[in-house]
Every structure is written in C-alpha cells, then in structure tokens.
Amino acid sequence: MTELYDAPVAARDDNAPVIDAQDIRIWYGSERGPVKAVDGVSFSLRKGEILGLVGESGCGKSTIGRGLLGLLPPGAEMDGALRFKGEDLLALPKKEMFAKRGAELGMIFQEPLTRLNPLMRISEHFEETLRTHEKSIGKEEIQRRALEVLRLMGIPPTRYRSYPHEFSGGMRQRLMIALALVLRPAFVVADEPTTALDVLVEAQIIRILHSLRSEFETSLLLITHNLGIIAEACDRVAVMYAGEIVEIGDAREVFSDPQHPYTRELLRSTISLSTTGLNFIPGAPPDLVNPPTGCHFHPRCPDAMNICATRHPVQHAMPNGTRVQCWAADLAHGRAPDLTEDDTAPLVREEISVADEA
Amino acid sequence: MSSGSGSLPRYIAQRLLLMIPMIWLIVTMVFILLRVAPGDPVTAAVGGKLNEEALDARRAALGLDRPLIVQYLDYLGDIATLDFGKTISDNRPITSIIVDNGGATLSLTIGAFAFALLMGIPLGLLAGRYRDSAGDVVIRIFGVVSYAAPIFFIGLLMQIWVAGPLGLPTSDIASPITKFQVEPVTHILLLDAIIAGDTESTVDVLKHHVLPCFTLGLLLSGVFIRLVRVNLLMTLKGDYVEAARARGIPERYVIRRHAFRNALVPVITVLGLQVALTLSGALLTESTFNWPGLGTQLIDYLTARDYAAVQGLVTFFAVVVVVVSLLVDVINAAIDPRVRY
Numbered sequence: 001m002t003e004l005y006d007a008p009v010a011a012r013d014d015n016a017p018v019i020d021a022q023d024i025r026i027w028y029g030s031e032r033g034p035v036k037a038v039d040g041v042s043f044s045l046r047k048g049e050i051l052g053l054v055g056e057s058g059c060g061k062s063t064i065g066r067g068l069l070g071l072l073p074p075g076a077e078m079d080g081a082l083r084f085k086g087e088d089l090l091a092l093p094k095k096e097m098f099a100k101r102g103a104e105l106g107m108i109f110q111e112p113l114t115r116l117n118p119l120m121r122i123s124e125h126f127e128e129t130l131r132t133h134e135k136s137i138g139k140e141e142i143q144r145r146a147l148e149v150l151r152l153m154g155i156p157p158t159r160y161r162s163y164p165h166e167f168s169g170g171m172r173q174r175l176m177i178a179l180a181l182v183l184r185p186a187f188v189v190a191d192e193p194t195t196a197l198d199v200l201v202e203a204q205i206i207r208i209l210h211s212l213r214s215e216f217e218t219s220l221l222l223i224t225h226n227l228g229i230i231a232e233a234c235d236r237v238a239v240m241y242a243g244e245i246v247e248i249g250d251a252r253e254v255f256s257d258p259q260h261p262y263t264r265e266l267l268r269s270t271i272s273l274s275t276t277g278l279n280f281i282p283g284a285p286p287d288l289v290n291p292p293t294g295c296h297f298h299p300r301c302p303d304a305m306n307i308c309a310t311r312h313p314v315q316h317a318m319p320n321g322t323r324v325q326c327w328a329a330d331l332a333h334g335r336a337p338d339l340t341e342d343d344t345a346p347l348v349r350e351e352i353s354v355a356d357e358a
Numbered sequence: 359m360s361s362g363s364g365s366l367p368r369y370i371a372q373r374l375l376l377m378i379p380m381i382w383l384i385v386t387m388v389f390i391l392l393r394v395a396p397g398d399p400v401t402a403a404v405g406g407k408l409n410e411e412a413l414d415a416r417r418a419a420l421g422l423d424r425p426l427i428v429q430y431l432d433y434l435g436d437i438a439t440l441d442f443g444k445t446i447s448d449n450r451p452i453t454s455i456i457v458d459n460g461g462a463t464l465s466l467t468i469g470a471f472a473f474a475l476l477m478g479i480p481l482g483l484l485a486g487r488y489r490d491s492a493g494d495v496v497i498r499i500f501g502v503v504s505y506a507a508p509i510f511f512i513g514l515l516m517q518i519w520v521a522g523p524l525g526l527p528t529s530d531i532a533s534p535i536t537k538f539q540v541e542p543v544t545h546i547l548l549l550d551a552i553i554a555g556d557t558e559s560t561v562d563v564l565k566h567h568v569l570p571c572f573t574l575g576l577l578l579s580g581v582f583i584r585l586v587r588v589n590l591l592m593t594l595k596g597d598y599v600e601a602a603r604a605r606g607i608p609e610r611y612v613i614r615r616h617a618f619r620n621a622l623v624p625v626i627t628v629l630g631l632q633v634a635l636t637l638s639g640a641l642l643t644e645s646t647f648n649w650p651g652l653g654t655q656l657i658d659y660l661t662a663r664d665y666a667a668v669q670g671l672v673t674f675f676a677v678v679v680v681v682v683s684l685l686v687d688v689i690n691a692a693i694d695p696r697v698r699y
Binding site: 069071098099100101102103106107109111114115116117118119120128129132133163165176179180 | 596597598600601602603604605606607608609611615616619620623693694695696
C-alpha cells in the first residue's frame with residue numbers, strides 16, 4: 001500500500017520533509033486480541049508547517065502523537081517507516097531516542113495543570129531540561145534562554161522561581177509550551193493543547209502555536225477534535241476515522257469542499273451561532289479489535305454503496321488536491337472505473353436504532 | 359482560595375494556635391472518661407487497706423470531695439502549667455515519672471522509626487520500581503506479615519532465635535553496672551553515656567536498643583513499605599512523569615527526581631499519624647523487653663488501679679501526639695509548597 005502515499009499533498013516547495021511517516025501501524029495488546037489503534041497512517045510535514053489531525057475520541061489521534069515520540073505505553077507495538085530529517089526513528093537505539101526527545105522532538109500535552117512537577121520550581125524544570133540535552137551549559141545561560149522563551153509566551157521573568165501551583169491553567173500551558181520550545185525542537189506534537197482551557201485562553205494558545213513557525217520554524221502536528229482550531233491555525237488537515245486517515249489535504253480545500261462523507265458530517269456537526277439544529281453522526285466509532293469489513297465508516301455513512309461493505313477503499317488524489325479514501329468520492333471523480341452497477345447501488349441495511357447507539 | 363502569603367512562619371503560628379483547642383479537647387476527654395468509670399480512685403488504689411476515715415482523708419487531700427466542675431477547672435489549670443498531678447499509690451509527681459522514664463521511651467521510639475524508615479522506604483521503592491516481579495511479591499508479603507504480627511510474638515522470636523547468635527541482650531535498657539555508672543544528665547541513657555564519654559557504657563546501651571527498636575520498627579516498616587510502593591506506582595503513572603520523559607529526561611533521573619521524591623511526601627504525613635500507633639506499640643514492646651519506659655510505668659499503674667497516674671500519663675501521651683503532628687505539618691509545609699495555603 002505504501003506506493004499510494006508517496007508524494008506529500010500540494011508540495012509548495014522542494015523542502016525535504018522534517019517528519020515523514022509512512023504506513024504507521026500501532027497495535028495495543030488486549031484480552032480480546034490486538035487493538036488496531038492506528039492502521040496504516042501516512043503523512044509528512046515540512047519545515048514550519050502545521051498539520052491538524054482531527055477525529056472523534058478514540059480514533060487513534062493521541063496514539064499517533066505518542067508513537068512519533070516513542071512514548072507508547074508498554075504493550076504497544078509500532079511498525080511502519082518513520083523518518084525525522086531522513087533518519088529512521090524506529091530503528092534508533094533507546095538511548096539516542098531519549099536524546100532526540102525534548103531537543104528535536106517536542107510534545108505539548110492536554111492537561112497543563114498536572115504536567116509540571118508540583119515540587120519543582122519553574123526554574124528547576126528548565127534547568128533539568130537544558131542540562132539533560134546540553135551537559136556543559138552554565139546556570140546563567142540556562143536562565144537567559146529560559147527567560148527568552150518565557151518572554152515570548154508572555155510570562156514575566158519575575159515568575160521564574162515560582163512553583164507550578166502559583167500559575168493559572170492558561171499560564172501553565174504557556175509554561176509547558178515554553179518548556180517544549182526552549183531547546184528549539186524542529187518538530188512538536190501538540191495533543192489537544194486547549195481542551196482543558198477556557199475559550200479566551202484557547203484563542204491565546206492557538207495564536208502562540210500559530211506564531212511558532214515564524215519564531216522557531218517549528219513543524220507542528222496539532223491534534224484536536226475542535227475543527228475551529230484547525231481552520232484557524234493549520235495549513236493542512238488530516239481527518240482520522242477508526243485508526244485511518246480518510247481525508248488529508250489543504251485545510252481550506254478540505255473545509256470548503258470536503259470529499260469524504262465523514263469529513264462532511266463532521267463539519268456539519270460543528271456548532272456555531274448560525275446553527276439552527278444539532279447535527280450528529282448516528283452510531284458510535286467502531287470496535288478497533290474487529291473493525292467493520294470494507295470501509296470502516298460504512299455502517300454510519302449516509303452515502304454507503306454495496307461495495308463499501310465488502311472492499312476497503314484506497315486513498316486517491318482528488319481534483320482539488322486532497323487525498324481521500326472513499327468509494328463514493330472515487331466514483332464521483334472517475335477514480336474507480338471498474339465498479340459495476342451492483343457495486344454502486346445504495347447499501348441496504350437495517351436502520352441504526354437508538355438502542356444500538358447506546 | 360485564600361489570599362495567604364504562603365509564608366512559613368505565619369503557617370506555623372496558625373498551627374500553634376490551633377493546637378490549644380485540640381489539647382483542651384483531649385484533656386477534657388481524659389478527665390471525663392476517668393470520672394465516668396465506676397468507683398473512685400482512692401478506693402480503687404488503696405481501698406481495703408485503710409479504714410473509711412483514712413480513705414476520706416485521702417480523698418480530701420486529693421480534692422476529690424469537691425464538685426466536679428471545680429476539679430475540672432483545677433485540673434485544666436494544672437495542665438496549663440505543665441503539672442500532670444501526683445500518683446495516688448506512691449504519691450509521686452507524674453512529671454518526675456515522665457522525666458525519669460520518658461527518655462527510655464523516646465530513644466526506643468526514635469530507634470524504631472529509624473529502623474522502620476531504613477527498611478520501609480528502600481523496600482517500598484524497590485517493590486514499586488520493579489512492580490510484579492518476584493522481589494515485589496516477597497516484599498509485599500513481608501510488609502503484610504510484619505504489620506500483622508503481634509509485637510510480643512515477634513519480640514519473643516527475637517529473644518529466642520536472634521539474641522543468642524548475635525550476643526544481644528534481651529531485657530532492660532542497659533546492664534546494672536552501666537546504669538549505676540552513668541550520671542543522669544538528660545535522662546536519656548544513650549545521650550548520658552555519650553556525654554560521660556564512656557565508650558563501654560555507650561556500646562552496652564546501644565546493644566540493648568537493637569532488639570526492642572527492631573521489633574517495634576518491624577511493625578512500622580510494614581506501613582511504610584505499602585505506602586511508599588503504592589505512592590510510587592501512582593507517581594510513575596503521573597502526568598508530569600510522562601511530560602518529563604517527553605522532554606527526554608533519562609529514565610533513571612525521571613524516577614529519582616520526579617517519582618521517588620514525590621512518592622515520599624506522604625511518608626512524612628503518615629509518619630506523624632503513626633506516632634500514636636508507635637506509642638501503643640511501645641507499650642507492648644516495653645513490657646516484652648522489660649524496658650524501663652513510660653509504657654511499663656503506665657502498665658504498672660494500671661495494674662495498681664492508680665487513676666491519677668493513668669490520667670496524667672495518658673494526657674501526656676496525647677499531648678505528645680498532638681505536638682508531633684504539628685511538627686510533621688510544619689516539615690510538610692517546608693517541603694511541599696502547596697501546603698502553605
């Protein structure tokens with residue numbers, strides 16, 4: 001399947017990708033068998049690019065983020081090809097991976113309130129991080145560099161020696177960002193960085209993340225379930241469903257002209273001031289131990305055809321430059337010429353009852 | 359949220375003030391409980407040996423013929439001036455019992471805590487670090503058994519199986535010669551022996567401490583093993599531990615700086631809570647090892663049904679527990695900045 005994912009979408013320049021993930025699979029062991037949390041995901045990010053990763057809870061977004069940094073819990077297996085600046089991260093010895101983490105690959109987490117050690121001053125967090133990666137760094141140099149990033153995050157230098165509990169939630173997330181950026185990593189994963197914060201603070205954090213490319217030239221993988229954040233901050237967006245990327249492309253294209261029925265339904269479910277009725281996608285995300293045959297989305301898809309229930313669709317480039325994994329989109333744009341009339345007939349199935357959803 | 363400045367001196371002052379109602383409550387409880395018990399102290403202590411007039415005279419001398427409220431206020435006044443009263447059976451001031459025998463109990467409990475922490479913390483950390491390994495299972499079983507085993511039983515085992523091979527004494531705090539030779543200065547025999555500069559006596563006293571302290575320490579170590587293990591497992595799953603790993607901090611530093619330290623904070627709190635358990639354990643240890651501490655005194659006066667002595671000693675024990683928990687809270691506040699609100 002690898003050959004289908006080769007070229008990054010809409011390459012605007014010849015910059016080599018900072019991070020290049022091909023056919024990533026991450027399985028967790030469970031009593032019922034392997035949970036295919038991530039099943040053949042491919043994407044790449046160029047310098048300073050922001051890729052948004054959206055999807056429902058449990059679709060494998062956070063697992064990818066942790067997998068890229070080698071932070072998967074024991075019992076998880078990861079496979080595929082993961083290159084960072086051309087270097088194969090999956091083949092890297094554990095020790096070298098530790099050296100990369102923090103220095104070249106950063107991570108910003110969801111819950112800023114519990115991510116700082118309550119017994120350590122902010123200054124000690126910076127000292128520890130900088131000393132780990134630059135053994136001979138002096139105390140003054142540490143302070144100079146820490147205060148520099150803190151200033152960019154709007155934290156006054158007077159707070160440098162404070163304890164984590166003396167900061168608000170928004171400030172703590174800015175501290176976490178500062179801590180992730182003090183070593184200027186080339187690639188940062190932000191895993192739902194604003195979920196625990198209120199709307200005003202959210203906007204502030206998104207502005208900061210958006211400005212990272214100019215200040216630090218950081219490539220950012222922004223994991224979220226908030227489509228508004230993607231629209232505001234991201235260059236490209238990847239929509240995930242049941243461990244797979246079903247649609248990936250330029251954020252504006254995906255939002256204005258979604259090709260995959262799931263993306264379309266997700267966008268329709270967004271609540272705004274002009275919302276008159278609540279839209280939702282019937283059914284629940286599938287079981288990742290035994291995913292549905294064919295397209296994983298077909299049991300909930302409004303456009304499902306007979307073929308969707310039997311054959312898994314492959315990713316194809318669409319005329320607007322996005323790549324989509326959907327039989328209906330293939331059919332609409334002539335990407336699947338060999339489908340028979342029976343294949344394309346609407347799928348007959350039992351109505352999804354309320355009881356099934358519960 | 360309080361707008362407290364978070365300063366340590368202010369916190370200590372607050373806690374000191376809170377101590378007053380706490381001690382008052384305990385003192386009142388002890389007073390009421392002993393008055394509720396049937397029979398009066400004088401009859402209980404020396405009844406049958408003296409005639410009725412003599413007993414009345416004794417009661418009058420102790421002020422027991424006065425109304426309860428007067429006795430109560432009088433008692434409160436005495437406590438406030440650190441006067442715990444006198445025993446009925448041998449007319450000894452409680453304060454002198456505390457001075458003479460408190461030292462032995464103090465050195466016993468401190469030694470026990472030292473053993474408990476020396477065994478409990480490393481074993482707990484080891485068990486938590488290598489969770490579910492064979493070592494973890496062995497340590498956990500050790501923790502449960504040492505906590506559940508009765509002190510007099512462990513003490514007996516020590517006296518029969520351990521004392522002989524190691525050449526350790528099984529009774530008393532020192533040999534009679536040492537006791538005779540060492541000048542009482544602090545009334546803590548070990549310190550007195552050190553002050554006297556008498557190496558032989560110091561070694562003798564230390565040897566006498568080993569088995570009783572170990573026996574009592576074993577009981578406490580079970581508490582610390584389980585506490586430290588569970589805390590470490592919780593901290594290792596903590597968000598800031600994962601965040602530290604994500605910053606590339608090597609695993610051994612993550613465990614040492616982020617997990618161990620944070621897992622040990624509750625130990626100090628529990629240490630304070632265990633003081634009460636230790637004192638009751640000390641009672642049993644003292645009688646098992648014939649230790650000349652407050653515990654043996656309390657048991658002796660209980661057997662003699664000397665209510666005044668029991669009241670004074672129990673009050674003293676209670677005050678000790680309150681003072682120690684205050685100390686623990688202050689230490690906690692010094693270590694964990696979040697407490698100071």
